[in-house]
Amino acid sequence: MIDKTTLWSVIIGLGLGSFLLRFAFTGFVGDRPMPAWLLRHLRYTAVAVLPALVAPQVLWPAATDGVPDPARMAAAAVTLAVGLISKNVLAAMLAGGATLYGMLLLLG
Missing domain, CATH: 1.20.5 (Single alpha-helices involved in coiled-coils or other helix-helix interfaces)
Known part of the structure; x- marks a missing residue:
């Protein structure tokens, strides 16, 4: 202790x-008032936080003792693709979650 x-x-x-x-x-x-250059950089703060929180769980998941698995990689790829295509964060998160759930059921 x-x-x-x-x-x-x-x-x-x-x-x-x-x-x-x-x-x-x-x-x-x-x-x-803050300078324009600072406001421009601060806009990207929220965008950087979510990937920083999620990336370790995709690359080194605790559920598999740190070994990357196809289910999480597929869910990350689907989330990224849906996010880029639709520009909708909620749709991307739901698609990624559904993919993860489906792949875990499919792969066991």
């Missing part, structure tokens, strides 16, 4: 770091 002092030091340090990162935009910038 980790020492309680170390644990609380890490928790407080991470909390302060998280606060300072958010405060950098809300506190320092405040009501001033």
